[in-house]
Amino acid sequence: MGDLLAGRRKQSILVVEDNPVNAALMKELLSRRGYPTIAVQSAAAAEAEIRREPPDLILLDVIMPGKSGYELCRELKEDSKTRLIPIVLITGLSAREDRLKGIEAGADDFLTKPISAEELFARVSSLLKLKEFTDELETADSVLCTLGRSVEARDPYTEGHCERLARNAADLGRYIGVDDESIVALGRGGYLHDLGKIAVPDEILKKGSDLTPAEWEIMKQHPVTGETICRPLKSLRLVLPIIRYHHEHSDGSGYPDGLRAGEIPLLPRILQVADIYDALRTARPYKPALDHEQAAVTMCAEARSGLWDEDLVSEFFGMLDKRQQVA
Numbered sequence: 001m002g003d004l005l006a007g008r009r010k011q012s013i014l015v016v017e018d019n020p021v022n023a024a025l026m027k028e029l030l031s032r033r034g035y036p037t038i039a040v041q042s043a044a045a046a047e048a049e050i051r052r053e054p055p056d057l058i059l060l061d062v063i064m065p066g067k068s069g070y071e072l073c074r075e076l077k078e079d080s081k082t083r084l085i086p087i088v089l090i091t092g093l094s095a096r097e098d099r100l101k102g103i104e105a106g107a108d109d110f111l112t113k114p115i116s117a118e119e120l121f122a123r124v125s126s127l128l129k130l131k132e133f134t135d136e137l138e139t140a141d142s143v144l145c146t147l148g149r150s151v152e153a154r155d156p157y158t159e160g161h162c163e164r165l166a167r168n169a170a171d172l173g174r175y176i177g178v179d180d181e182s183i184v185a186l187g188r189g190g191y192l193h194d195l196g197k198i199a200v201p202d203e204i205l206k207k208g209s210d211l212t213p214a215e216w217e218i219m220k221q222h223p224v225t226g227e228t229i230c231r232p233l234k235s236l237r238l239v240l241p242i243i244r245y246h247h248e249h250s251d252g253s254g255y256p257d258g259l260r261a262g263e264i265p266l267l268p269r270i271l272q273v274a275d276i277y278d279a280l281r282t283a284r285p286y287k288p289a290l291d292h293e294q295a296a297v298t299m300c301a302e303a304r305s306g307l308w309d310e311d312l313v314s315e316f317f318g319m320l321d322k323r324q325q326v327a
């Protein structure tokens, strides 16, 4: 992975501290150690700076005029674009209650005033190493998702399928109340479920239907191939079952393992429902696109006949109806 990150920029630090003397002192200490550092004096100025150039670490005073450090910390940790930036809260001497509030707000670490230079450097250096590691994982994830998109691009009839699938699968997960980690996995599954098709030759992939038994055997290997490619990445732990089991059927007639209803984990069943819907709504050389109502009738009938999870199909159309009402 190191090769992927060759030429990486220097990691930067944002100091948010309303006291100009303290802010200048921290900026001076960190800059002398070689960290590019910017200091601002309010939460509003910090937000503008983060939007302009997200830093690799934030040192955040808890008490400031306007929005407090706790509030800013909570907001940054709830936003998917900034949640992986480590935040060190700078608290006063009577720190216990401050720390509890900080932990609730999602802070990664704490520094107590008056700040000692050694403690500051120790915290900064360990959190920046962690951030570097997170960035590497993110890079690996995005490389794989790009690969997933490139597989999709080989088949001109599936344009935009990954994006729609990622959105619909994650929305269905959210609708039925799965946890946040699983929702993220469903989004990634949208891009990665067919990654194994990278090993399927073009002439088979583009044929679409009427595969010979030998060609079909090759096509059926794509869930296992995709799982093997993604297995080394711990961050994709919850995505692996989605990749492996997205072609299983409730009646045991699917592949690669011939699992039955109760044996197929929930996340692949969720993705599958979104996948089937998208396939039915898309025109292919050998079939026209169905409209929403036709797709609903077809999927409900197929679920009753033992292919898909009937409850999830019904939840999926409930979710789409609700989305329609909101729009």
Ligand SMILES: [Fe+2]
Pocket: 193, 194, 222, 246, 247
């Ligand atoms: Fe597939």
